[in-house]
Each structure stands twice: as C-alpha cells, then as structure tokens.
Amino acid sequence: MGSLAVSAQSSRYTEAMAKQTADLDSSSTFNPENLQQKSNTFERIAEAEKTQWLPYYYAAYMQIMQAFTSKDKSQIDPLTEKATINLDKAEALISKNSEIACLRSLIASAKLTVDPMNRGPVYGPEAAAQLVTAKTLNPENPRVYMLEGQALLFTPEQWGGSKTKAKTTLELALTKFAAFKPESDISPKWGEAYTRGLLQNASK
Template identity: 60%
Template sequence: MKPSRFHLTRKKLNMKQILFSLVLAGGVTFAAQAQSEQYNDAMKQQVGLLDSSNTYNAGGMQQLANTFERIAQAEQTQWLPYYYAAYCRVNEAYMTKDKGKIDELADMALVNAEKAQALKGKDADINCILSMILSARIGVDPMTRGMKYGPESAAVLEEAKKMDPENPRVYMLQGQALLYTPEAFGGSKTKAKEMFEVALTKFAAAKPASSIVPQWGEAYTKMLIEQIK
C-alpha cells in the first residue's frame, strides 16, 4: 500500500521542523560561543591592567571597577567581574586620601563581593576580598576600629586558609596584617617576612585554571619583603 499524499507531506513537514530546530540550535550555540569569546577577551584586557603602574592608583582603580561592573551587568551569571570590581573598589578605599570616602568605597566593594559569592559560593579568593574590606575600614579610625575589624579580618582569612590552604593571597594578606600591626598588638616584621616567603612559595607552585582567574599579589609580596629589608 502506497503512503498517501497526506503522509508524504507530513513527513516533509517533520523533516523541515527537525532541520529548522537543528539550525536554530546551531545558531544559539554559535551565538553563545561568540558571547563567551567576547566576555573572555574583555576580561583578559581588564585583568591585564590590574598590575599596571598607570592604573595602580585611586583613579585607575575607580575606572577599572566601573568597567568590571559594566561587564558584570552584561554577564550576570559570571562571578569574576563582580569579584574584580570588589577588588578594585577596596583598593580604591586603601588608596583614597579622603578618609570620609573609605566606608562608602568599602560598602561598594562589599556589594560586589557578595554578588560574586552568591554566584560562586564559598571561595577563598572572595574571602580574601572580604578580609581586605574589613581591614580597609580600620583606616577611618585605627585607634577605635582596629580592635573590632582587625580580629574579624583575621578570622575571615583563617576561613579562607581552611577552604584553600594553597592559596598564596591568604598568606600574603596575613603577612601584611603582621607587618602593619604594632608589635604591642601582635604584629611582627619577622613573622610577616616568614609569611611572605610562604606566599611566594605558593605563588611559584600555583597553576591557574585560566588567564582571568585571580592571580594578583606576587609582585606586591616581593615589594613588601623588600620594604622589611
């Protein structure tokens, strides 16, 4: 029995629907790949500027933070733009000469860090930023704030170390805290140098998953060791 014209037509329609679905799926995949490449290119460019002497100042950090925030708004499922925006905002807080702006900048950094954490989950590098934010707040009034934010910052770093014992930035920040804390309150240049040397060993052994994941800190660690000498 020959298939009716209706069945032949229906088969043709089904084939067209399948082909259309395949073409559509291919188009979506291509578009996603193009978007991913655009995102990676934009991130590589901005991350590459983080250690530049031209941007390592309050104004430069502000511009980079603004750019990372724009990338984050365009790529709302990616945690790294929020992370780097937080990193730049907290560095701007450290670098500003206006103490009245420190808390505002720290708050902006915290918002971005929390958004990064909501996407990524608990993460040692995000904890490093959270610790830096707490330490930055001390700068508003070290005599009254040091006793509150110092221990909180240290506790966040200890949590980071438990999450990722091989993260060099944890040891760098712990060394920095020892270096800038008065000896009467537990600071020590000798212990700071030891911590910096551990950090450099961890930096040398690190194998980043990509060029845009957190890698900052090695050059700064070397600078702090020279400062002790």
C-alpha cells in the same frame, strides 16, 4: 545557531576580562582615575553577564584598592560598602570561595584605617577571621599568605605584629605564588609583585 551565539558571547566576555585583568599588578593601575575606570568597566561586564562571578569580584577589588589609596578617609566606608555589595553578588554565584574571603579580609582592614583606635577591636578580628576562612577553603592560595604577611608587617608589635614573622610568611607566599595555577586566564593571580615589595620592607 544558539550554541554559536553563546560561544561568541563567551569569547567576547573572556577577551574583555583578559584585557581588564592584564595589568592588575602594574603600579600604573593604582591611581584613583584608573581604579575608578576599571571598577566601572568590571561592573558593566558583570551587569552584561550576570552569571559570572569574576567581574563582580574584580569590581570589588578595584573599589577596595580605591579605599586604600584614597587620601580622603570619608570615601573609605562608601567604597567598601560598594565592594561588599559586589562580593555578595559574586558569592551568590560561587559560594565558599577563598579569593572572595581574601577580599572580605581587605574590606575589614580598610574600614579599620578610618579610626584604628575605635574600629580596631571590631575589624581587626574580622580581617583575621576572613583570612582563616580563606586558608581553610584553599590552603594553596598565595594571596592568603601575602595578606597574613602584610598584617604582621604593619601591625605594631604590642598588638601581635612582627617583622620576623612577616618575612617568613611573605617568603611562604612567594613559594605559593611560584606553584599556583590559576583556574583560567582570567582567574585571580594578582599580588606577586606586591608581595616582593612587602618582603623588601620586612627585610630592612
């Protein structure tokens, strides 16, 4: 009986997660209300499951996206703090994970946007260091190259940015996306549509 209950619970978990992760590449997800709703749902799933790292990871991803899309800069630090707490919980369940390192890089980038002149020297190197970690942990993770390309595209040339290098890196990201096999139906696979948009931007 015990194993039947576990199997029912795990299929419920997978169904709930599949429903929530299905539209993560859709532009309709990226408005404040939907991001808030999804981050709450992932946190509820995480609290119900407790042994699964993915709900914490996705809750953090939604909070980071809220930070990037918020028009109120005073919201960025609290949102990235929440995301960091969720990533710490995820990392307690699965250590040395490339996807988590990618999100930690995004957190540093979001924090930098609050005050680029003063925060750049701290959070710029941190964002880059997390991507180095992410690439070391999984050189085939396409999101690493997407984030590298994004950094090259949006960093001014005098600080090491380059549209040409961005284009090359984003093309590599798309090659990695084409070959990438997520570990499961609910494992991270977001970013390909966004990479295509970045590449268009880099090609102008």
